[in-house]
Amino acid sequence: MPSPVRVRFAPSPTGFLHVGGLRTALYNYLFAKHHHGKFVLRIEDTDQSRMVEGAVENLIETLHWAGIDFDEGPGKGGEFGPYVQSQRLTIYHEHVKKLVQQGNAYHCFCSPQRLDEVRQRQIAMKLSPSYDRTCRDLPPSEVERRRTAGETSVVRMKVPLTGEMTFDDMIRGKVTIAYKVLDDQVILKSDGFPTYHLAVVVDDHLMKISHVIRGEEWLPSTPKHIILYRYFGWDVPLYAHLPLLLNPDKSKLSKRQGDVAVEEYRAKGYLKEAIVNFVAFLGWNPGDERELFSVEQLVEAFTIERVGKSGAVFNIEKLNWLNFQHLRMKSDNDVLLMLKEYLVQQPTKTRTSFDDKYLLGVIAAMRERATFVREFVEKSPYFLEPPSEYDPSVAKKRWKQETPALLKSYVEALSRYPEPGKEEFEAALKSTAEAAKKSPGDMIHPLRLAVSGVGSGPGLYDILTLLGKEETIRRIMRAIEKLA
RNA sequence: GGCCCUAUCGUCUAACGGUUUAGGACGCAGCCCUCUCAAGGCUGAAAUACGGGUUCGAUUCCCGUUAGGGCUACCA
Numbered sequence: 001m002p003s004p005v006r007v008r009f010a011p012s013p014t015g016f017l018h019v020g021g022l023r024t025a026l027y028n029y030l031f032a033k034h035h036h037g038k039f040v041l042r043i044e045d046t047d048q049s050r051m052v053e054g055a056v057e058n059l060i061e062t063l064h065w066a067g068i069d070f071d072e073g074p075g076k077g078g079e080f081g082p083y084v085q086s087q088r089l090t091i092y093h094e095h096v097k098k099l100v101q102q103g104n105a106y107h108c109f110c111s112p113q114r115l116d117e118v119r120q121r122q123i124a125m126k127l128s129p130s131y132d133r134t135c136r137d138l139p140p141s142e143v144e145r146r147r148t149a150g151e152t153s154v155v156r157m158k159v160p161l162t163g164e165m166t167f168d169d170m171i172r173g174k175v176t177i178a179y180k181v182l183d184d185q186v187i188l189k190s191d192g193f194p195t196y197h198l199a200v201v202v203d204d205h206l207m208k209i210s211h212v213i214r215g216e217e218w219l220p221s222t223p224k225h226i227i228l229y230r231y232f233g234w235d236v237p238l239y240a241h242l243p244l245l246l247n248p249d250k251s252k253l254s255k256r257q258g259d260v261a262v263e264e265y266r267a268k269g270y271l272k273e274a275i276v277n278f279v280a281f282l283g284w285n286p287g288d289e290r291e292l293f294s295v296e297q298l299v300e301a302f303t304i305e306r307v308g309k310s311g312a313v314f315n316i317e318k319l320n321w322l323n324f325q326h327l328r329m330k331s332d333n334d335v336l337l338m339l340k341e342y343l344v345q346q347p348t349k350t351r352t353s354f355d356d357k358y359l360l361g362v363i364a365a366m367r368e369r370a371t372f373v374r375e376f377v378e379k380s381p382y383f384l385e386p387p388s389e390y391d392p393s394v395a396k397k398r399w400k401q402e403t404p405a406l407l408k409s410y411v412e413a414l415s416r417y418p419e420p421g422k423e424e425f426e427a428a429l430k431s432t433a434e435a436a437k438k439s440p441g442d443m444i445h446p447l448r449l450a451v452s453g454v455g456s457g458p459g460l461y462d463i464l465t466l467l468g469k470e471e472t473i474r475r476i477m478r479a480i481e482k483l484a
Numbered sequence: 485g486g487c488c489c490u491a492u493c494g495u496c497u498a499a500c501g502g503u504u505u506a507g508g509a510c511g512c513a514g515c516c517c518u519c520u521c522a523a524g525g526c527u528g529a530a531a532u533a534c535g536g537g538u539u540c541g542a543u544u545c546c547c548g549u550u551a552g553g554g555c556u557a558c559c560a
């Protein structure tokens with residue numbers, strides 16, 4: 001392992017952080033931390049046409065929310081900045097100039113129209129489309145003449161005409177690609193911005209990046225990058241190309257087949273712990289049967305050797321289960337805080353103020369039943385307000401002729417206790433049932449319906465205890481009236 | 485089309501030539517527990533894409549086929 005370990009996450013700010021991007025960022029982060037190295041964030045904004053307002057801030061915010069903090073990057077600083085490519089234009093220009101002087105790159109005056117024509121012709125002739133290298137060997141005098149005349153040009157790198165390159169990938173092993181299938185890639189666009197291929201090489205070198213951990217979509221262009229490293233006389237970093245994240249139909253994970261923006265999941269109430277745990281396991285596993293991991297535990301366990309080669313389908317069911325697990329691991333107080341935060345955002349209808357003790361009771365009752373924080377009340381609205389209707393199918397099954405009388409006797413029994421607790425609620429019910437020669441079940445089910453309006457939920461006595469004597473009686477009387 | 489990558493239950497995956505009747509998890513089904521729903525426990529259905537090699541022995545190594553994906557821009 002080269003030391004020091006320095007890795008980077010280099011997204012383009014074209015929108016929101018994608019879950020695939022989150023995983024790439026996470027793997028880089030885990031790798032860096034596992035090896036006590038540095039994790040750098042670099043913004044690759046070399047395509048002006050795709051710039052999205054606020055995307056950088058959003059990206060950083062989302063990364064921060066997920067707990068993936070970078071050591072160097074925009075807003076954070078570091079000795080190899082600036083960390084935004086649009087602020088490094090002169091650096092790229094110097095390097096391009098050097099390449100041109102060395103004869104490893106050349107100015108190309110071909111217009112987009114001509115390029116397109118060439119491409120169409122090649123496709124029509126069933127050839128693989130590639131630049132025909134018209135400008136590759138232009139006499140220097142002509143290049144000089146046309147440039148001074150103000151003719152627009154781009155700079156292309158020279159790719160060897162014959163031979164092949166084999167490079168090592170930490171995940172895939174040796175990969176070989178023939179030079180002839182590689183284009184003389186544009187490295188400097190006519191607007192003066194570099195393309196990804198030039199910028200990534202220059203920046204990774206200048207920022208002393210030791211390992212390039214990125215998505216598999218970059219595998220075919222890696223030889224171009226290595227050619228550039230050689231032209232510059234630089235050491236080539238180690239590469240690790242991550243398998244792609246897939247839609248259920250196995251195509252590359254994309255919008256329109258479900259949510260891909262991390263903030264969408266965040267808005268839906270997913271815990272960062274669950275999201276991070278989940279994406280970490282898409283393409284990696286610790287080698288044993290543990291599945292529940294905190295970020296710290298992931299740092300400890302993560303190694304690139306255990307990253308798989310094949311794409312992984314983003315399976316929401318498993319994410320939900322992980323959210324449930326991580327939610328359960330939270331302390332009552334943490335959940336209370338999150339629940340209150342959720343309640344404050346709700347319409348006034350349910351914003352009735354409840355004290356912490358009551359809410360803590362709701363949390364205890366719903367612990368095993370909630371996958372999301374909102375479900376603590378969403379699945380049990382009766383804790384916040386009396387039922388406005390009663391599930392007809394439950395009423396049909398549980399609400400019998402003798403029910404009203406039974407419940408009335410229960411109310412009477414309850415009134416004998418000044419402040420009934422769980423035991424008293426239970427004792428009162430059992431004695432009432434016994435006196436009426438009924439089984440507890442004959443009362444429990446209709447009573448549940450009366451106080452909650454539904455047929456399922458936490459233990460009945462837990463519900464009654466939480467609601468309290470007064471509210472319980474109020475709800476019973478109301479149900480008797482409405483279900484008569 | 486060309487190039488590259490990939491291929492174990494529906495999904496995420498374990499197995500780094502033999503300890504395998506291919507293990508775990510999610511989901512699904514059943515049973516138990518039980519006032520319901522959950523949670524929990526137990527059980528079950530469910531996979532090595534196909535064909536050739538190599539080997540005493542292949543999920544594991546090699547080749548081919550097939551399938552899927554990625555790349556093929558003055559996008560990243």
